[in-house]
Amino acid sequence: MATRAWWSSLVFPLPLPTDFFPCLCYAGPMGKACAFRPHDHVVYPGQGVGQVQEISEKTFKNETLLYYVIYLEESDMTVLIPVDKAQELGIRTIVKRKEAERALRFLSEDFDPSPLDWKMRYQVNLNLFKSGGILDNAAVVRSLYHRSKVKELPIQERRLYDSAYRIFQDEMCFALGLRPPEVETLIHGYLEKAKENPVVSGTVDVPG
Known part of the structure; x- marks a missing residue:
């Protein structure tokens, strides 16, 4: 193109x-x-x-x-x-490696439940997304990822999740020097840890 x-x-x-x-x-x-x-x-x-x-x-x-x-x-x-x-x-x-690792750990930390009203939830996450900070993007990804496991997201929220996830993943690739599939594995791994261990310490396990 x-x-x-x-x-x-x-x-x-x-x-x-x-x-x-x-x-x-x-x-x-x-x-x-x-x-x-x-x-x-x-x-x-x-x-x-x-x-x-x-x-x-x-x-x-x-x-x-x-x-x-x-x-x-x-x-x-x-x-x-x-x-x-x-x-x-x-x-x-692009954030430094240390900040990128912190953002990944942030995905698995405990967090307050999202508003049940999807329009209110959408506005909260949209404001975070627009701010553009690495932790703000991580918060949007974490919130909507876990919400999607409870109930299918409305179209607007799904698009917001996809956009926040894409930008977060792209930045992680540059910050950590990894390929997209490797970063995707890391992101989902940390998102899933939230159920078992909401508090994560130490360094990020980076392949290679």
């Missing part, structure tokens, strides 16, 4: 706060301080894991701005993110 042209995929700011925006910056084009470099892999909340292709100047309505050109492989889409709006959008780097 051909990659979409950048002008068909302009992204505009949404009110998505984040606690994960990187502190270190470097000087990009136009002398602008940039948090990400070309070839960096990043997480775009609600969209997926992508790679910064380049940092480019684009002119719209006689105004020249600096953009991150990010390719999202899962959706085969290239998006332009204004450098000045990346933090507001919640775009962040």
Whole structure:
């Protein structure tokens, strides 16, 4: 499938706060301080894991701005993110291995029951999903995974679960250096442990 042209995929700011925006910056084009470099892999909340292709100047309505050109492989889409709006959008780097292991253990920890009203439950999980944090995505996956074992999820919740799971799995692949099937096995293993041992300690058993 051909990659979409950048002008068909302009992204505009949404009110998505984040606690994960990187502190270190470097000087990009136009002398602008940039948090990400070309070839960096990043997480775009609600969209997926992508790679910064380049940092480019684009002119719209006689105004020249600096953009991150990010390719999202899962959706085969290239998006332009204004450098000045990346933090507001919640775009962040892939977590380190230690944080990834913590997120996996989080899947098997005890948690409060989800609201029985699926619309209320959906809104709670949607807000977590939009925030884009690794533990927020893990919370959505854990909540909806266990709910689906009790009763089939409504279509909207199923789509939310699939999206959260995909982004979580993709980030784990990069953070742990593993292939998708290996990560899928880890995720399901930790989700299933919740029944037997809600508190998990130690390190993650990573193949190889």
